[in-house]
Amino acid sequence: MKSLCGNFEDVGATKTDFKKYKRDLNKYIGDNDAELAMQRLKNKQKHLSNFSCDYVVRVDGILGGLFWADEYMKTNYFTFGDVVAFDGTYRSNKYDMISVPFTGVDNHNRNITLGAAILGNETAEMYKWLLQSYVKAFGFAPLVIVTNQDAAMRRAVEDVLPTSRHKLCMWHIWDKLTSKVGSALCNTIDFKKQLCRIVWTYAITPAEFEKEWHAIPPAEFVIFVTPPNPLTEFYR
Structure with a gap:
């Protein structure tokens, strides 16, 4: 806030004020954090014609997976989406969920994000759902899909992306x-x-x-x- 406002005296709040605000915000969110996240993405999808999102809920009512792609991701995909890599970052957040970015390379050899998701587990069925949501959002499958040697990913690619060349x-x-x-x-x-x-x-x-x-x-x-x-x- 100091960087945004210029000086500490221009912030208009103390460190204690920020701690109290965070406490009240966490109390307001409570156990509805997943629901609030899904609602925010659904609102974006409702008001932005080129925004896509999808989610799946487990039988116990817990969020099982969440996928989204905005207009910038889609623009990049239509231009540089012939080769797409996706990999799971192993449970590096407090929700114990797996971050799964879809990544490509632009004409400047820079990494670009071509979609994003969080998953509750790494089963073949969950990866199938994710790839189906991905193709639904973008309209067509990539020419080449690059993954690690995970067996669940392999089965999902074979079932959902039969026309894409699977590289390791x-x-x-x-x-x-x-x-x-x-x-x-x-x-x-x-x-x-x-x-x-x-x-x-x-x-x-x-x-x-x-x-x-x-x-x-x-x-x-x-x-x-x-x-x-x-x-x-x-x-x-």
Whole structure:
């Protein structure tokens, strides 16, 4: 408030006043926080023609999932939505719900948000509901959808987005590389150089990749390779 008003004396309230206001506000909200959030989004949808939202309630009356997309997200999607990544941030809020942003990349290589949701769980059924809400809001599915290696996400993509190519996030694959091939092999410079050469390229077919992959490990490190190859799924 000091930054907005200019000086502390221009704020017009003390630190104690703000604490009392927060106390009264929390008392007013009570157990209706989810209902207030849904009502706010529904009001936006009612008065803004290009705003979309959807929600699902569990059998016990608790909010199970909430999805929304505003006009800026839709504008970005129509322009840069050929490849969309979505991933769940694991329960990093006091409501114990999962934040699921849909992300793309614009022509300046900047991340842009192409939709947002919060989910109560990460089941295949919940992800199916989310992807159905996403396609309903935007009108068409992305050409490519990028996820991590979560099995529930895989089933949801196969059922709801059959025409989209499903790719696995390279960051997650690279993060699991050590556990898949062993630390001794993963920490060799030659291995990483050869692996990067065949991974970070578009000019290679799955068959060529498999051939190059099996040619990478030196003989003394073969015992550390744990099949199946974790990178094969990247080229599905």
